[in-house]
Amino acid sequence: MHKSKRFIALSGLMLAALAMGAGLPGMLPAPATYAQQIKVQDPTSVVMIVNRDSNDISFMDIKTKKIIGRTFLGNNVNPHMVMMSPDGRYVVTGGTRANKAYIIDSRTLDLVKIIPTDIAPEHLAFSPDSRWYYQGNPDGDSISVIDMQSLTKIKTIPGFAEPLNITFTADGSKAYVGNYGAHWVGVIDVRRHELLKKIQVADVPGVAKLDPDRYLGEIKGINMAVPTVDGRFLYAADSDLNAVGVIDTRTDKVVKVIRVGKDPWRIYMSHDGKYGITLNNGDETISIIDLAKNEVAATLEAGPDMTGANFAAGKAFVISSSSGFVYVYNLGSLRPSGRIKLGTNVSLETATTDTADQKIYLAESTTNEVVIIDARTEAVERVGNVGLFPWGTHIMDSKDNYCH
Amino acid sequence: MVNVSRWKLNLWICCLSAALLMLTVPLQSRAQDTAAGATLTQSQLAARIKELEQQLAKLAAAPAAATTAQQARPAAPQPQQQPPMQMPMPAATQGPLNPENTPPDSTDPQALLDRIKALEQRIKDLESSAVLSEPETRVKKVEVYVDKDGNLSDTPVEGAKKTTTFQRERVYRRQTINEKIEEALSSAAEHNVQVGVDAGIAFQYAKRTKGTAIVPDNRTYELASADLFFTAGVAQHTLFFADIVGLSGPPPDREIPTLSLINGYSARLVNQNELNLREAWLRTELFSQKLAITAGRLDLTNYFDHNIAANDETTQFLSDALVNNPALGLTENGAGAAIVFDPKNGFNFKIGLQQSNSAATSLSDSVYSLAEIGYFLRPPGLQEGNYRVWYRADNAGGAGYQTAYGVSIDQRLRPQMVFFGRYGASKAAVKRDHHYSGGFQFDHGLGFFPGDAWGVGYAQNDFQIGDKERLIEGYYRFGLTERLNLSFHVQHFWELSGGAPQQGYLVPGVRLQASF
Numbered sequence: 001m002h003k004s005k006r007f008i009a010l011s012g013l014m015l016a017a018l019a020m021g022a023g024l025p026g027m028l029p030a031p032a033t034y035a036q037q038i039k040v041q042d043p044t045s046v047v048m049i050v051n052r053d054s055n056d057i058s059f060m061d062i063k064t065k066k067i068i069g070r071t072f073l074g075n076n077v078n079p080h081m082v083m084m085s086p087d088g089r090y091v092v093t094g095g096t097r098a099n100k101a102y103i104i105d106s107r108t109l110d111l112v113k114i115i116p117t118d119i120a121p122e123h124l125a126f127s128p129d130s131r132w133y134y135q136g137n138p139d140g141d142s143i144s145v146i147d148m149q150s151l152t153k154i155k156t157i158p159g160f161a162e163p164l165n166i167t168f169t170a171d172g173s174k175a176y177v178g179n180y181g182a183h184w185v186g187v188i189d190v191r192r193h194e195l196l197k198k199i200q201v202a203d204v205p206g207v208a209k210l211d212p213d214r215y216l217g218e219i220k221g222i223n224m225a226v227p228t229v230d231g232r233f234l235y236a237a238d239s240d241l242n243a244v245g246v247i248d249t250r251t252d253k254v255v256k257v258i259r260v261g262k263d264p265w266r267i268y269m270s271h272d273g274k275y276g277i278t279l280n281n282g283d284e285t286i287s288i289i290d291l292a293k294n295e296v297a298a299t300l301e302a303g304p305d306m307t308g309a310n311f312a313a314g315k316a317f318v319i320s321s322s323s324g325f326v327y328v329y330n331l332g333s334l335r336p337s338g339r340i341k342l343g344t345n346v347s348l349e350t351a352t353t354d355t356a357d358q359k360i361y362l363a364e365s366t367t368n369e370v371v372i373i374d375a376r377t378e379a380v381e382r383v384g385n386v387g388l389f390p391w392g393t394h395i396m397d398s399k400d401n402y403c404h
Numbered sequence: 405m406v407n408v409s410r411w412k413l414n415l416w417i418c419c420l421s422a423a424l425l426m427l428t429v430p431l432q433s434r435a436q437d438t439a440a441g442a443t444l445t446q447s448q449l450a451a452r453i454k455e456l457e458q459q460l461a462k463l464a465a466a467p468a469a470a471t472t473a474q475q476a477r478p479a480a481p482q483p484q485q486q487p488p489m490q491m492p493m494p495a496a497t498q499g500p501l502n503p504e505n506t507p508p509d510s511t512d513p514q515a516l517l518d519r520i521k522a523l524e525q526r527i528k529d530l531e532s533s534a535v536l537s538e539p540e541t542r543v544k545k546v547e548v549y550v551d552k553d554g555n556l557s558d559t560p561v562e563g564a565k566k567t568t569t570f571q572r573e574r575v576y577r578r579q580t581i582n583e584k585i586e587e588a589l590s591s592a593a594e595h596n597v598q599v600g601v602d603a604g605i606a607f608q609y610a611k612r613t614k615g616t617a618i619v620p621d622n623r624t625y626e627l628a629s630a631d632l633f634f635t636a637g638v639a640q641h642t643l644f645f646a647d648i649v650g651l652s653g654p655p656p657d658r659e660i661p662t663l664s665l666i667n668g669y670s671a672r673l674v675n676q677n678e679l680n681l682r683e684a685w686l687r688t689e690l691f692s693q694k695l696a697i698t699a700g701r702l703d704l705t706n707y708f709d710h711n712i713a714a715n716d717e718t719t720q721f722l723s724d725a726l727v728n729n730p731a732l733g734l735t736e737n738g739a740g741a742a743i744v745f746d747p748k749n750g751f752n753f754k755i756g757l758q759q760s761n762s763a764a765t766s767l768s769d770s771v772y773s774l775a776e777i778g779y780f781l782r783p784p785g786l787q788e789g790n791y792r793v794w795y796r797a798d799n800a801g802g803a804g805y806q807t808a809y810g811v812s813i814d815q816r817l818r819p820q821m822v823f824f825g826r827y828g829a830s831k832a833a834v835k836r837d838h839h840y841s842g843g844f845q846f847d848h849g850l851g852f853f854p855g856d857a858w859g860v861g862y863a864q865n866d867f868q869i870g871d872k873e874r875l876i877e878g879y880y881r882f883g884l885t886e887r888l889n890l891s892f893h894v895q896h897f898w899e900l901s902g903g904a905p906q907q908g909y910l911v912p913g914v915r916l917q918a919s920f
Binding site for chain 2: 053205210211214241242243259295296297298299300301325327333334335336337338339341344345366367388389
């Protein structure tokens, strides 16, 4: 018995020695080996595509339009939104059905860490210094705070009501959380990772007493508080109240309430900082808000089930998910300028815009494609087999990174 | 004791060796595979097992509660109370927390990894049964290649012809039961006939302010109307629609001889307390849905002479002269067709024709035709505006084609204020009759409640035979709920008919409107 144990021990030592000789560089990658593993040299050169049914993130090279890598996350993960950290080091996503956050090395595309979150993580945001990754958990009514230095969850901030999107201030001191299950925006003190206060964006009208089902049956509150280009104000659309509350980030007070169309999904900011557009799914219109005057400059006809708006080449492109159309608006004249038919019986999801404001990369979940729209010519190109059920796209430093 | 120490040493060496070996596995595969646990230390493995057992216990709690008492294992320790794995434990028996019957004090790394795998699988199975995890089945259009013998290939083959077919695709997406129910309801609604109701009741009181006593004075009226809508999608971009209307009650228009209708609902009235088929048509959209063709029994005023502030007697002005242009001269619905070309770039073009006299024996004797060009304009300093010009011809009178033309404008001046205006001229026995109207609508929060709207309007009808009418109306509409509106109206009519003394009527009223 002793001899056999010694043999096992010696074998183990030999194997260990072998492993140290050949394997240690894999454990702590030496520069050369790490360089060999790198699949993405420049994080800004890829479009990230989050695929809900194939449970992976695919990476498409912007120049070649080829899928250069995929990171499988696990079975039944159901990733929802993908985002790259501002420093370009990591790509993260929340696995809605797995209740976990997934952290991917943005160069090697290796999955480096899986971190348990609260229930059903969906939308997320990074602090400007890339230190904190806030993961919203709509079903858990909480925000998971993940430290990107130690890659650990350091806190779960409770007290929200279906938190959807999170917005950090430019200095990273505060984060604003849109609560779809309420009519207020939560303000987080990022130094302490605590919910500081709640800002109600508009009053529930008095006639609500006559229509309790309208407000009690199902609540559709605030998707996101969207910052202006200079970060001074936040615009939070409330779907039930058909209004946009303008919040001064210095005082955290609502300075104006703007009435828009019915059931506004959220507001999207034009890149020049002049306009914000709400997608009013209740009456199939868009409201274009003049940000200087804080009033509606135009209400224009649009389509059903709008999921997002992108800005490029002086136009706004509004995605109408179930109709298969992208509606186009001229931002100079604030007039409609046609619509682009992308298919019949297809489901358009969300899109991102390249940093040059020239092309739009739109996820189309029915045919598992990313549709590339040239903003100037409105020509369409398709990249197939990007993954199963592509739900959204993301480009580092794009001004149109969002999810639905 | 010495033997025990050597045992532990040997085992630690083995574990270390295995761990180092596993470290050589690329990072990605480690992360993807559950075997990533092999890189962990023994205590971490134990902790992982404990974590999995806790998850398992939570998941098993619900089904366990539903199972019978004899299936429950009262002696089974709670996972939170389990001692560390290295500690001696009672001999494990197979159960929901240890399905593979692994000895709990096992320190063999492989056994621990196997146990982790088994527990993860168990969790997966439990989650699958607790959360709806049926495969999502989708039917997709695919392009395939078929040769003359019917052999099918996914890729081009010599002698095979490219063709389109449909094929089922399955994906394993976990969905909540709510999502699945919503999908089913939505799908059912799409494929079934949808029914809508628009009901309105208007109470009006008329007081004569000018004129002789031979016309009624101080009278009260009520008209109730109910429209039943049926809508069904019958093919791709093709819709069937029918509207059945019933009206009841005496409207003021039966007694007060105004040139235009005091209550716009009266325009629908054929016979009281009877159901009438107002509309029944099919609409299809072609050429990337830019062209819409509607054919059947129509009301062409639903397609022409639109106005966002003065075009709906159910929610806006009650006076018929502020609902449609009198110059349209269309008094009843009939069989016809309307074609609308709308590329969604600001321009739109419409043409339509309709039977305008139900007593006519052929369409040739009663053709009413309309054409309209609409343009979306945003004048400098103003907001969006819609400008429409139309022309119509009608041979229903039996005196050749009677023509008319008109314009309809709505221009939003401010976010809460819309100006509207109409002008129309229709051919008369001598020259033309002229019709003017205009006014303002205020909405978007410029009222007591966010859903309220109010408006003031003026209309003037000048007929070449000498009859003239001037009317003003103001209304305030409370948006009580999304489906219920309460409006208060005040109308005043001045009538000058063929040299007779001028008649004046003040008509206050209340309208309750519900649509769902």
